[in-house]
Amino acid sequence: MPAGVVRFNTRASGKVGGSEENQFHLHELFDVPLRTGRNLIAVEIHQENPGSSDIRFDLKLTGSDQKLSQVGLVRGPYLQVGTASSMILRWRTRRPSSSVVRYGAAPDQLKGKVEIEEKSIEHEVLIKGLKSRTRYFYSIGDGEEVLAGGDSDHFFFTSPQSGSNGPVHAWIIGDSGTANANAKAVYNAYIKVKGDRYTDLWLMLGDNAYNSGTDKEYQRAVFDLYDNLLPQTPLWSTRGNHERSAEVYYGIFNMPTDAQAGGVKSGTEAYYSFDYGNIHFICLDSYDTDRSASGDMFKWLKADLEATAQTFIVAYWHHPPYTKGSHDSDRDNDSGGRMRDMRETFLPLLEKGGVDLLFAGHSHCYERSYLINGHYGKSDTFNNSMIVNKGDGKPRGDGPYEKPSPDKGANKGAVYIVAGNGGKISGGKLNHPAMYLSLNELGSVILEAEGNCMDVRLLDYRGQVRDNFRITKGD
Ligand SMILES: [Fe+2]
Incomplete structure (x- = not known):
């Protein structure tokens, strides 16, 4: 149920289907004002959709005069x-x-x-x-x-002081919310590969708990799954389209509405920024916030980009500006035009502001671009003039993507990553021309930065590195 006052006509925030219809749920009631003799207990059932054709309900009541269990x-x-x-x-x-x-x-x-x-x-x-x-x-x-x-x-x-050059190690997963063996394998591969290295921060790219982002689904897909990481590493999330209940989502997460961790105050949990070492992280909401250039999110982003002097700028949101996976960023009616809106409206501003890297999810695959700039149309408008560096970005391959320092960094290129492969893969044509690499493989991304170097790796669910590249900042 959503947070707040529940009335007879309050709709449930999620639906129950399939085998879940046969599950019993234990609810312990504490300090219940029962009295000796006859008591009356009323139970309400709330549907998500009032047009639903069926409903099912069984109740068993077990009383106990034992001292109730500990806090738990x-x-x-x-x-x-x-x-x-x-x-x-x-x-x-x-x-x-x-x-x-x-x-x-x-x-x-x-x-x-x-x-x-x-x-x-x-x-x-x-x-x-x-x-x-x-x-x-x-x-x-x-x-x-x-x-x-x-x-x-x-x-x-605790975080290093903003602007410090020390090493940063971040883990990034998208669309991980299946709560099944796939999500577990992706997590286990990361835990094994990182070994004793502390994870400084952890980004979730949305669709963190399928199918509707209910509290129960969050319990299984997040809290029961990432058992070792949750107590040690701060988790930063952006909202996906499967986080249907704002109440549940914002009830679970705390976001820096007041620039507590750096950046410009956003005044909302939907979008925010923070600094970690010499990286400025920017989270936008591609799902449920005004995506127009006259909207508050756009105005805030402009101010935030102008204010930062960090070496690297990394942005993330759920709906990718470029994808040919299980979603197609060329189709205006795919995902309500959110991919198009983010590409057309927000990419020019971000690239002008010197963004280096963008992470998105939503398409259940891994896609990684060249170092590109100025591609705001559909994929058939992509051309060579938009490629700043057509190499692979690998230190041992064509060499890193070299960019000037941030104050000279406007429109010097960014790498775009779709990492919606954290819990399932769903195919697609995987032929977007901006992409250096497109893979239909389960995995997660590791980002490491130190000084003027930022390294990014795709780790698949078996623990194999399937892609890597480096961005360096010069003078
Ligand atoms: Fe999605």
Whole structure:
């Protein structure tokens, strides 16, 4: 159900179909005002679509006079809006409880403490006053009981100071929300390949939980799946078309509406920017925000691009400007014209602002362009004058894509990546002429930057590197 007040005519935020119709769901009710003798319990069923032809309902009620179970951790801990001086810790419990986070330099030295006395099942604790690029161990609990942490697995690193050149390691997945063996294989391959390397940040490109982005689907596709990464690495998401419920999506994620992590204040969770080291990350909403050049998102992006002095600019949103995979960016009626809108309206502004790299999902494949500039039409208008560097970008191949420093970087080329291959692959012609490589393979992307170098790799679900390229910044 959506958040907020539920009335008799409130529609469900997702539908139940197939084998799910036979599943029973356990709901524990606490502090229920039952009395001795006869009690009346009313139950409502809400449909997503009032025209649905069927409905099914069975109820079993089990009473107990036992002392109810402990608070119970249902979800998390997971990390949001990591900055150089703060971190938000989120988790969910079965029973309402107060929220306590203890943190410190070692698992047995958790000297810092933040406590929120108000009881809730959704826990959200902001830790402030931290040192940059520093490891903090932590535990979460309700004041009486530690629910997780206080061990070597529960820690995070704060971000480096904005503009610092130190190494950055990011993991990027798109359309990963199948909650099946494919998504698990992509995740396991990454965990194995990264080894002991800490993942500084993690981008999700939307369609994070199929089929409708319900809270239950998020539990399976995100919280149950990425078990080792969630407690250690801040997760930044953009909204896909399968995140149908804004309430669920924005209820799960915290976004930097107030430029907490750098950039220009967006005032909305739908689009935002943040700095990590010498990279400026920009998240746009291609699904449910005004995509016109007179809209607030466009105005904000213009201001944000003008304000940044970072070495690299990396943008991400869900609907790709160029794709010939399971979606076709040439078809105006594909995905409500969102791919066309983002290409025609936002690419000229981003390229003028010196964007280096764009990640999108939506098409369930991997497509990666040459270093290109100025392609805003359909694929049959693409020509050689739009290719800034027609090499493969590989240090051991044709050489890296070299770009001037950002203040001289307007319209010097960007690489466009579709990485909607995190949970399923769905074929397509895979013949967009802007692409150096198009693959119908499950996988994820690793981005690493240090100094003037940024390296990008496609890691397939078996752990093989199937593509790589480098962008360097000169004088
Ligand atoms: Fe999508």
